[in-house]
Amino acid sequence: MTVRVRFAPSPTGYLHIGGARTALYNYLFAKATGGTFVLRIEDTDLERSKSEYETLQIDDLKWLGIIHDEGPDKPGKYGPYRQSERQDIYMKYALELVNKDLAYYDFCTDEELEAMRENAGKDGASAHYEGKWKLPEFKAEGMARVAAGEKAAIRFRAPLKEYVLNDRVKGQVTYPKDMVGDFVIVRSNGLPVYNYCCVVDDMLMEITHVIRGEDHLNNTVRQLMIYEALNAKVPEFAHVSLLIGHDRQKLSKRHGATSVNLYRNEHYLPEAMCNYLCLLGWSHPEERDIFDKNDLFKLFSLDRFSAHAAMYDLEKLKWVNGEHLKKMSTTDLISLIEKEPETEFFRQQSAEWKNACVELLKKYASFVTDFPKLVNELILNENPEMTDPLKEIMSWETTPKILNFISSEVHKVQSDFVTEAELNAWMESVKKDMAIKGKPLFMGVRAALTGHDHGPDLKFLIPLTPVNVLKKRVQQLSK
RNA sequence: GCUCCCAUCGUCUAGCCCGGUCUAGGACAUCGCCUUUUCACGGCGGUAACAGGGGUUCGAAUCCCCUUGGGAGUACCA
Numbered sequence: 001m002t003v004r005v006r007f008a009p010s011p012t013g014y015l016h017i018g019g020a021r022t023a024l025y026n027y028l029f030a031k032a033t034g035g036t037f038v039l040r041i042e043d044t045d046l047e048r049s050k051s052e053y054e055t056l057q058i059d060d061l062k063w064l065g066i067i068h069d070e071g072p073d074k075p076g077k078y079g080p081y082r083q084s085e086r087q088d089i090y091m092k093y094a095l096e097l098v099n100k101d102l103a104y105y106d107f108c109t110d111e112e113l114e115a116m117r118e119n120a121g122k123d124g125a126s127a128h129y130e131g132k133w134k135l136p137e138f139k140a141e142g143m144a145r146v147a148a149g150e151k152a153a154i155r156f157r158a159p160l161k162e163y164v165l166n167d168r169v170k171g172q173v174t175y176p177k178d179m180v181g182d183f184v185i186v187r188s189n190g191l192p193v194y195n196y197c198c199v200v201d202d203m204l205m206e207i208t209h210v211i212r213g214e215d216h217l218n219n220t221v222r223q224l225m226i227y228e229a230l231n232a233k234v235p236e237f238a239h240v241s242l243l244i245g246h247d248r249q250k251l252s253k254r255h256g257a258t259s260v261n262l263y264r265n266e267h268y269l270p271e272a273m274c275n276y277l278c279l280l281g282w283s284h285p286e287e288r289d290i291f292d293k294n295d296l297f298k299l300f301s302l303d304r305f306s307a308h309a310a311m312y313d314l315e316k317l318k319w320v321n322g323e324h325l326k327k328m329s330t331t332d333l334i335s336l337i338e339k340e341p342e343t344e345f346f347r348q349q350s351a352e353w354k355n356a357c358v359e360l361l362k363k364y365a366s367f368v369t370d371f372p373k374l375v376n377e378l379i380l381n382e383n384p385e386m387t388d389p390l391k392e393i394m395s396w397e398t399t400p401k402i403l404n405f406i407s408s409e410v411h412k413v414q415s416d417f418v419t420e421a422e423l424n425a426w427m428e429s430v431k432k433d434m435a436i437k438g439k440p441l442f443m444g445v446r447a448a449l450t451g452h453d454h455g456p457d458l459k460f461l462i463p464l465t466p467v468n469v470l471k472k473r474v475q476q477l478s479k
Numbered sequence: 480g481c482u483c484c485c486a487u488c489g490u491c492u493a494g495c496c497c498g499g500u501c502u503a504g505g506a507c508a509u510c511g512c513c514u515u516u517u518c519a520c521g522g523c524g525g526u527a528a529c530a531g532g533g534g535u536u537c538g539a540a541u542c543c544c545c546u547u548g549g550g551a552g553u554a555c556c557a
Contacts, residue, residue, distance in 0.1 A: 187555040194557045218552035308485050316507045442517030454518035
């Protein structure tokens with residue numbers, strides 16, 4: 001059996017972190033099994049669905065490297081891939097269900113339904129739909145009224161029996177026999193409803209494994225009923241636990257950055273994003289934390305999901321991003337940095353300079369965007385801020401002497417950059433001529449040259465710093 | 480309310496299915512130490528968890544039940 005999986009987003013907003021994670025799991029499972037990954041757009045909610053969101057979501061998936069084999073933009077033999085374009089199909093099967101008396105027309109108004117709901121539970125009244133159209137004696141009337149052109153919803157007759165699901169994540173799930181009542185599968189406006197479309201599509205698209213969020217676990221009983229009524233093979237299900245925020249509530253907009261495009265705009269590495277997302281609720285068989293998709297293609301499986309919700313944690317994502325950054329080749333990293341805004345200076349430098357700079361700074365960077373920041377702060381900053389630790393160093397009696405000496409030396413330099421040898425010579429002079437050593441020596445020189453009390457090794461940092469910047473700094477600090 | 484699902488360090492998790500090897504392992508964060516003629520970088524180490532209560536068993540993080548807590552669903556949303 002060839003695996004066919006799908007990701008079925010609603011185009012009602014940007015691609016959400018949680019959606020990206022389920023998409024990723026589906027994609028990885030397809031890749032790991034040599035299967036097919038289908039993208040289906042669930043746009044039956046006409047009011048909320050917008051076609052621009054469809055494009056945006058597909059873009060974000062592409063950015064993450066989650067590539068579908070079939071979808072609205074990649075037609076295959078199972079199309080169309082937008083539910084809004086599958087009207088006729090849904091109606092065909094719905095009518096079949098009505099004809100077999102597995103579903104019936106329902107003419108109840110919203111008010112009537114509302115009244116029923118309010119009454120539910122009182123005096124032993126059922127919590128489920130108990131409208132008269134459920135009754136066999138109204139069947140013929142219903143058919144006739146619809147034939148005459150009247151509008152009606154189609155309601156599915158929920159069998160009164162227990163259903164059991166063997167979920168790949170949750171294990172055996174038992175749905176008691178009266179868990180759900182008759183439910184609408186086609187609205188009176190003619191549009192079919194999610195739980196129904198989903199089954200028709202999964203059946204017709206020959207989906208073998210449904211990997212989706214746990215929020216669908218309770219829905220599944222309805223879908224099981226429809227599979228049965230349609231005489232379709234039930235796929236395997238894997239209900240992945242949800243992502244939660246710091247308050248342990250389902251991850252949503254109020255938790256901050258929950259849309260993929262936000263991370264994309266901040267130039268997070270897509271590989272790192274996938275790595276981190278994969279780790280939330282799934283574990284590597286060798287307990288590794290850092291991996292890429294190629295590793296996953298070999299060993300991703302449905303057996304390593306955790307059953308409980310996972311908290312989305314920016315700290316660890318930051319670390320994962322940093323690790324992927326360090327794994328990249330210097331060349332690749334340089335080209336990414338050059339795409340960042342405010343990197344004119346960086347771009348103008350020699351290849352040797354860029355290499356040395358990236359090698360030095362990547363120890364301090366977690367994100368690509370950190371590089372311009374670090375260059376500005378560590379290399380190009382002409383006006384050191386008088387922080388308390390810096391004041392402290394400046395107050396030592398040795399520091400003004402060092403500053404004075406360094407200042408005059410810097411001003412003698414003719415070239416654009418100081419060499420490591422020149423820097424060493426200055427250090428030697430301070431040490432010998434002024435008899436300053438140890439902490440006062442190093443901190444004094446560091447303060448004089450960088451205006452900072454900490455940072456990368458001076459012998460690497462100073463040769464990367466333009467001499468004219470050095471001149472301005474010593475001038476500032478000498479005031 | 481009803482129904483379903485879940486419960487290991489602050490966080491992500493391994494272990495659980497197939498009880499003993501678990502004085503519960505790893506990672507992030509945090510703290511400390513070492514190194515560096517300095518601070519960072521790096522290296523090393525520490526703190527920190529089986530929700531509670533009952534069973535079953537010679538033995539339970541692992542199996543069963545209850546309680547508590549959390550989450551989800553209960554629509555002519557998806």
